[in-house]
Amino acid sequence: MRRFLFVLALIFYAVNIFVPVEAQKTRAPEDCLFVWAGDAAKQGNDFLAVIDADLASPSYGQLVTTVVTEQRTMRVHHTEYTMPESGMLFANDHDAGRTFIFDVRDPLHPKIVTSFTDMAGYMHPHSYLRLPDGNVLATFQHEHHAGMEGEMGTTGGLVEIDDRGKVIRSASNADPAFAGALLTPYSLVVLPELDRVVSTNSSMQYQGIFSGVTYQVWRLSDLKLLKTAFLDVGENRYSQISPEEARLAPDGSILIQTLGCGIERITGVSTNEPTSKLVYAFPGDWCGVPTIVGHYLVQSVPAMHGFIVLDVTNAAKPVEVSRLALSETYDSHWTAWGAKTQRLVVTSGADRLYLLKLDPATGNLSLDADFRGTDGKTGFTFADRKWPHGWSGAAMAHGAVFSR
Numbered sequence: 001m002r003r004f005l006f007v008l009a010l011i012f013y014a015v016n017i018f019v020p021v022e023a024q025k026t027r028a029p030e031d032c033l034f035v036w037a038g039d040a041a042k043q044g045n046d047f048l049a050v051i052d053a054d055l056a057s058p059s060y061g062q063l064v065t066t067v068v069t070e071q072r073t074m075r076v077h078h079t080e081y082t083m084p085e086s087g088m089l090f091a092n093d094h095d096a097g098r099t100f101i102f103d104v105r106d107p108l109h110p111k112i113v114t115s116f117t118d119m120a121g122y123m124h125p126h127s128y129l130r131l132p133d134g135n136v137l138a139t140f141q142h143e144h145h146a147g148m149e150g151e152m153g154t155t156g157g158l159v160e161i162d163d164r165g166k167v168i169r170s171a172s173n174a175d176p177a178f179a180g181a182l183l184t185p186y187s188l189v190v191l192p193e194l195d196r197v198v199s200t201n202s203s204m205q206y207q208g209i210f211s212g213v214t215y216q217v218w219r220l221s222d223l224k225l226l227k228t229a230f231l232d233v234g235e236n237r238y239s240q241i242s243p244e245e246a247r248l249a250p251d252g253s254i255l256i257q258t259l260g261c262g263i264e265r266i267t268g269v270s271t272n273e274p275t276s277k278l279v280y281a282f283p284g285d286w287c288g289v290p291t292i293v294g295h296y297l298v299q300s301v302p303a304m305h306g307f308i309v310l311d312v313t314n315a316a317k318p319v320e321v322s323r324l325a326l327s328e329t330y331d332s333h334w335t336a337w338g339a340k341t342q343r344l345v346v347t348s349g350a351d352r353l354y355l356l357k358l359d360p361a362t363g364n365l366s367l368d369a370d371f372r373g374t375d376g377k378t379g380f381t382f383a384d385r386k387w388p389h390g391w392s393g394a395a396m397a398h399g400a401v402f403s404r
Contacts, residue, residue, distance in 0.1 A: 003127065004138075013244060019273075028064070028106065028108050028110070028215045029053065029054035029060075029064065030057070031053040031054045031340055032050050032051065032054075032064065032104075032107045033050070033052075033338075033353075033400055033401070034049070034050055034051075034079070034083070034110070034134060034400065034403070035049045035050075035051060035347070035353065035400040035401055036048055036049075036076050036078075036102055036397065036398055036399040037049050037395040037396060037397040038093070038393070038396055039072075039073040039077060039393055039394075039395060040350060040382070040393070040394040041393060042074065043337070044071050044391050045267070045391070045402045046068075046072075046093050046100075047069060047391075047395075048066065048067050048069075048100075048304060048386075049063060049397070050065050050107050051064060051110060051343055051353075051380055052064065053338065055341060055369075055370075056282035058349055060370060060371060061355075062374055062380075064107060065109075065380075066389045068098075068389040068390075068391065069095075069100055069112060069115070070102070072096075073162065074093050074094075075094045075096075076093055076127070076399075077092050077093065077126070078092055078094070078126060078398065078399050079128075079398075079399030080131075080136075080399075081291075081336050082132065082337070083338065083402060083404065084287075085184060086122035087105035088103055088104075089099055089101060089102045089104050089130040089289055089401065090136055090164040092126070093198045094124060094126065095291070096108065096116050096269075097125070097163075098116075098125045099115060099117075101114050101163065101164075101165055105404065107142040113164070113165070114165040115165070117138065117156075119159050119217070120157070120159050120166055120170035121143055121144055121151065121157075122140030122142065122166050122170065122226070123140060123144060124140060124152070125140050125159070126139045126141055126187070126204065127141065127186065127187040130190075131192075131220075132192050133343045134162075135163075136161045136163075137159075138161055138169070139156065139158060139163075139186060139187060140156045140157050140159055140203060141189055141203070141217060142154055142184065143157060143174075152205075154184075155172060155173055155184070155185070156168065156172075156184055157170055157171055157173050157185065158171050158199065158218065158223055166397070171218070171224070173185055173228075175225060175304075178214070178228050178327070181228075182208050183205060183216075183228070184202065184203045184204070184205075184208065185199050185200070185201060185211075186200045186243070186244050186245075187199065187202075187246050187255055188200070188246055188317070189226065189247060191248070193219060195220045196217060196218065196270060196272045197217070197219075197221055197223075198217055198266060198269055199216045199218065199366070200214075200215050200243040200245070201213075201214045201215065201216065201243065202243055202244050204241040209241070210241055210242075211334070212259075213241065213242075214230055215228075215229060215246075215256060215264075215266060216229075216230065216283045227250045227272070227274060229276065231276045232275075232276045232277045233251055234278035234281060237334070238285070238294055238368060239260045239261060239262025240258060240260060240262055240278060240303055241258060241262075242258055242259035243258050243259075243264060244259055244287060244289075245289055246266075247292045248298075249265070249315040250295050250312060250313060251313075251314075251402075253316075254267075254278075255290075255297065256276075257288075257290045257299065258287070259285065259286060259287065259291070260286040260287075261282040261283065261284055261303070261376055262278050262280065262286050263278070263279055263281070263318060264276050264279070265277050265278075265279045265315055272283055275283055276356060279315070280310065280319065282299060282303075282308055283301060284301065284302060284303020284305075285353060287299060287301055288313050288332060288333035289334045290335065291335040291336060291337050292312070293337050293358055295312055295313040295360065296309050296310065296312070296363045297310045297312045298356075298358065299330065300333050300334070300380060302332055302333070303331040303333050304323065304326055305326060305331070305332060306324045306325035306326050306330065307332060307346070307378075308320060308322075308323050309321050309323070309358070309364075309365055310364045322364045323368075324356065324366065324367070326346075326354065330344060330348055330351060331348040331349065332348055333344065333347060333349055333398075334346060334348075334349075334399060334400060336400055336401055338402030340402065340403075340404070342358070343355040343368060344356040344357075345402065347398060347400055349396055350382070350396050351382070351383070351395070352377075352379035353379055353397055353400065354367060354371070354379040355371040355379075382397050
């Protein structure tokens with residue numbers, strides 16, 4: 001009997017030597033990345049990928065698992081920017097107008113809780129931000145025009161949603177003072193201590209890009225729209241175009257990144273007359289998602305195929321402190337910070353996903369060369385492979401968020 005058990009142990013040991021690390025995973029890494037992806041050819045379905053982001057793990061940078069949806073890929077877009085305490089993660093396919101809520105508390109077995117499309121008369125949700133009570137406040141780009149199914153209006157709204165996908169309350173962003181204007185909510189920042197919300201208007205439809213030049217101030221307690229205002233126009237005349245991501249600066253002002261590669265600073269949101277000032281312009285146009293870490297703002301800048309870091313200690317006069325270009329072709333877009341790993345995750349929509357290190361003393365950005373997939377190269381590739389949910393093909397990734 002002892003000899004039989006000894007032989008079994010040898011067989012088990014030999015088999016595990018030759019099984020890839022990804023297949024050996026029996027417990028979740030201490031830290032994970034959840035990446036929202038879809039079929040690059042738009043023939044397969046959207047899926048959530050789980051990647052090992054545990055600095056001490058032997059499989060650091062490798063794929064853990066995936067969970068697939070029944071949604072055929074149209075345009076995988078935003079997730080939440082940080083992982084909520086509940087572990088219920090919102091992610092959307094924007095062109096499908098559909099949001100999925102994932103339960104990722106067990107990273108080895110993530111699951112779909114529910115999904116939703118239109119809510120409270122609004123369609124095409126874009127961004128999600130958590131409120132102090134844990135609910136999500138989401139921007140919806142359009143209302144149903146004249147109540148007709150499938151037609152998109154020129155205004156949208158905000159909708160508060162719980163983790164079961166239930167509507168709590170909603171409000172239109174239509175403003176009689178801007179009748180006829182294209183007001184398509186894009187992103188938002190919540191200021192509970194001021195009882196305010198600041199949202200931006202930027203169209204996801206290409207024909208509406210140049211119409212986005214406004215931001216809006218709301219009262220958080222009852223979602224009453226208080227003010228619609230124009231952004232400041234800078235010397236180059238285009239950096240104010242399409243205000244997208246709103247972020248809270250260290251001094252309490254709001255910094256808004258624009259598609260035209262500007263940074264607009266909004267002050268006075270608790271007054272009747274908030275003001276906007278263009279305080280910085282990056283090279284090129286089509287800038288993507290920024291992240292503020294301490295007193296540094298990290299901005300994706302496709303024109304330089306990488307990222308620029310600003311010191312925003314004085315948010316009225318940001319100062320560039322570092323740059324990092326990843327390649328001659330990298331189309332930088334998404335950024336998100338992991339407080340535990342002290343890393344930034346960055347995606348381009350295609351190509352590779354990378355982790356970056358940010359020096360808290362200098363603001364210097366550097367590539368985490370230890371984060372690499374099974375191909376042995378730095379970063380995680382979404383190139384053609386057989387994925388755990390049974391699909392084979394090349395994927396495109398957009399939103400990515402670290403576990404808590």
